[in-house]
Structure formats: C-alpha cells, structure tokens
Amino acid sequence: MNDLKTVGLITEREVKARIQTKSFAILTVLLIVAVLAIIGLFKLIGGGPTTVHVGLTSSTSSLGNQLTTIGQAANIKVDLETVTLAEGRSKVHSGDLDALVTGTADGKVQTIVDKELSDSLRGILTAIAQQQVLRTQITDLGGKPNSVTEAVSKAGVAVTTLQKADTHRGQRIGMSTVIGVLTYVMLMIAIQLTGQGVVEEKSNRIVEILLAAVKPWQLLAGKVLGTGIVTIAQVILIAAAGAIGATATGVLHLPSSLIGGAAAQAVLWFLLGYLFYAVLMAAAASLVSRQEELAAVGTPFTLLIVASYLIGVTMVQASPDGSASTVLSMVPLFSPVVMPMRAAYGVPAWQVILAVVIMLLAIAIATVLAGKVYRNAVLRSGSRVRLRAALKGSA
Numbered sequence: 001m002n003d004l005k006t007v008g009l010i011t012e013r014e015v016k017a018r019i020q021t022k023s024f025a026i027l028t029v030l031l032i033v034a035v036l037a038i039i040g041l042f043k044l045i046g047g048g049p050t051t052v053h054v055g056l057t058s059s060t061s062s063l064g065n066q067l068t069t070i071g072q073a074a075n076i077k078v079d080l081e082t083v084t085l086a087e088g089r090s091k092v093h094s095g096d097l098d099a100l101v102t103g104t105a106d107g108k109v110q111t112i113v114d115k116e117l118s119d120s121l122r123g124i125l126t127a128i129a130q131q132q133v134l135r136t137q138i139t140d141l142g143g144k145p146n147s148v149t150e151a152v153s154k155a156g157v158a159v160t161t162l163q164k165a166d167t168h169r170g171q172r173i174g175m176s177t178v179i180g181v182l183t184y185v186m187l188m189i190a191i192q193l194t195g196q197g198v199v200e201e202k203s204n205r206i207v208e209i210l211l212a213a214v215k216p217w218q219l220l221a222g223k224v225l226g227t228g229i230v231t232i233a234q235v236i237l238i239a240a241a242g243a244i245g246a247t248a249t250g251v252l253h254l255p256s257s258l259i260g261g262a263a264a265q266a267v268l269w270f271l272l273g274y275l276f277y278a279v280l281m282a283a284a285a286s287l288v289s290r291q292e293e294l295a296a297v298g299t300p301f302t303l304l305i306v307a308s309y310l311i312g313v314t315m316v317q318a319s320p321d322g323s324a325s326t327v328l329s330m331v332p333l334f335s336p337v338v339m340p341m342r343a344a345y346g347v348p349a350w351q352v353i354l355a356v357v358i359m360l361l362a363i364a365i366a367t368v369l370a371g372k373v374y375r376n377a378v379l380r381s382g383s384r385v386r387l388r389a390a391l392k393g394s395a
Helices: 001-017 022-045 061-073 085-094 118-141 145-154 170-204 204-211 216-249 256-284 291-318 321-328 336-344 349-377 387-392
Strands: 048-054 076-082 099-104 111-113
Touching: 022 170, 022 216, 048 085, 048 118, 061 076, 076 118, 085 099, 085 111, 085 387, 099 118, 099 145, 111 118, 170 204, 170 216, 170 256, 170 291, 170 336, 170 387, 204 216, 216 256, 216 349, 256 291, 256 336, 256 349, 291 321, 291 336, 321 336, 336 349, 349 387
Parallel strands: 048 076, 048 099
Antiparallel strands: 099 111
C-alpha cells in the first residue's frame, strides 16, 4: 500500500470516528445557534434606526414634517398617525402608539404617554418646543420666523475629508468580532480534539498496534487531516448560516463581495491555523501518557490563540490598517485569527498572499519538527517525555 493510500485510510477512520459521535452534532447545532443569536443581538441593538410611533390630532398634524425631519437627524424613524383625542389615548394605553401629541401647532404642545416619555422622543419634542419659542420671540421682535428658520437651516460647517468616510464601520466591527470569536473557538476545539486523540491512543496502547502496520508520520498526518476535515465542515456550515442570517435580517448592508470574501478568508485561515497548531499539539500530546497532563503541554498554544483574539479586538478594531495590525497579521502565531478579522475591513491582496506564503512555510517547518517529536515520543509510556530528548531521539 502506498503512502497516500495509507494516510487516506487513517484520515477516513478519523472522520468516521468524529462524525458518528453525538457531541459532533450537538456542538455544530449549538455553534450555529450561537452565531444566529449574536446576529439577532446586533439586530436589536444596532440593526437600524430607532422607530417611534407618534399620534397627531387634527390640530397638531402640521407638526408632522418637523417630527420626521428632526427624527432623521437623530437617526430615529418617526411613524406618524392622525387620530382623534379619544383614539389616541386608547392606542397609547394599548401600546400601539408611543406618544400622542395634542394642543395646537402654534401654541403649547402637550404629550400624552402611557407611563413615561422615552429619551429619544423627548429630545425630538423638546427641539420642536424650542423652535416654537424661537418663532414666537422673532415675531414679537418684528422679524419673520420663516426667513430666520430658512437661514438657520442653511447654516453649517464646511468639511473637507482627506479620505472617504466608512459608513459601514459599525457593521465591519460586528463582522470582524463574529469572525474572530468563531475562528478562536473552533481552533481551540479542533486542536484540543487532536491532542486528546493522540493521548487516548497512547494511553490505551492502540498506537502500538497501529504503528506496527503504518509509519509514525502517516498516522500523524491521518489524524490531523481527519480531525481537520470534520472541523472545517463545521466552520463552513456555521459561516454559511451566519452569512445567510445576517443578510436575511438586514444586519449587514455591506457589499456581497466583501461578505463573501471575508467568509472565504475565515475558512482559509481556520484551515491554515488548524494545520499549524494541530501538528504542534499532536507532537506535544505525544510527550504525555495521561489526559490530565495534556492541559500542561497544550497551554502555550492555547495562550497564543487567546492572545491572537485579544490583538484582533484591540489593535485591529482600533486601526485595521495600522503598522501593528499589519505586521502581527503576518506572524504565523497570530495570522489565523488576526488576518481574517482584518478581512472584514478589506485587506490588500498582496498582504493576504504574503501572509499565506509565510504561513505555509511555517506549517512545513512545524510539520517536520512535530513529526520528529511524535515519532520519538509516541511509543514511550509512563513518565512525561522531555521535548529535548524527543527532538534528539535519545532515551
């Protein structure tokens, strides 16, 4: 049997072992639900302008234009409805209207609410009341309110921007955060599964039987690829569910090309990050013989992944194109999490290509070192094998 066929059989064995467990299905569903819940939260707290429902009587209906205009300036959508006083009171009490504006348009405006007036609506009505007072004062002084109002509305500050403003900044931050959390969580789960599999086979001595038939590097490659195929399938499902959910709910108004590109980079970088960290975790796991010892040898990789996420939510979100964010996204230890988080803001193609090339070189080096450690340590049971001894192949 040639090497590729052997690795393929081991990979198939790992895939079947993973997908047939209940935990695989449960975890996949839970992660999809979690992503959709995050999208729902973004929809509630920032999915669009706040909407208020206001009732006007026949005597205050002329205030409609002022209400909508001031509301738009404050990112508040004002839905208006003309009602009688009795109808308005009833609808306010039932919750169909947030407030009923009564009185006269040129006099003192009164507002009827069920319990309390919201801050957003209070601000709009206060602005209208102030305009009315201003118009009255102008009239008393012999001026023309309409002329003054028109002149005031035209006043403003002339602004010259050196760069085009990003009108989707908030959405980019949200997408970057979701991508970062998903990549971080899935990497942690995937490399932990890889390490647990190595220790389990070593502790129950199944590895001795397997290595009697296959080479150590074949077994290592098959385990890493098998777990990788299962987890990458999970990532694709979760990413697809998130993209569809965000688009369907209107949370994301970004160009479809940017959303698709960011999702594709998330999958790509998860795959590269998994290959890099999984071979290192497998090598580290081969040094120990008990699951209790796995946490100790796996802690450095866990801390690096956590640090990558913290870099993403601090440096990247503060300045995605800054020197620190750009350099750290090229470092293989951080690239798998930092680079896809930057992708939400748009990354030059040359930076992505350079980072991928560097990452592939790092994976090649890590695979060579990990293969040597795994080969020299996986058959040694009992006490923990020292890394230096495993690299040298000494007892």
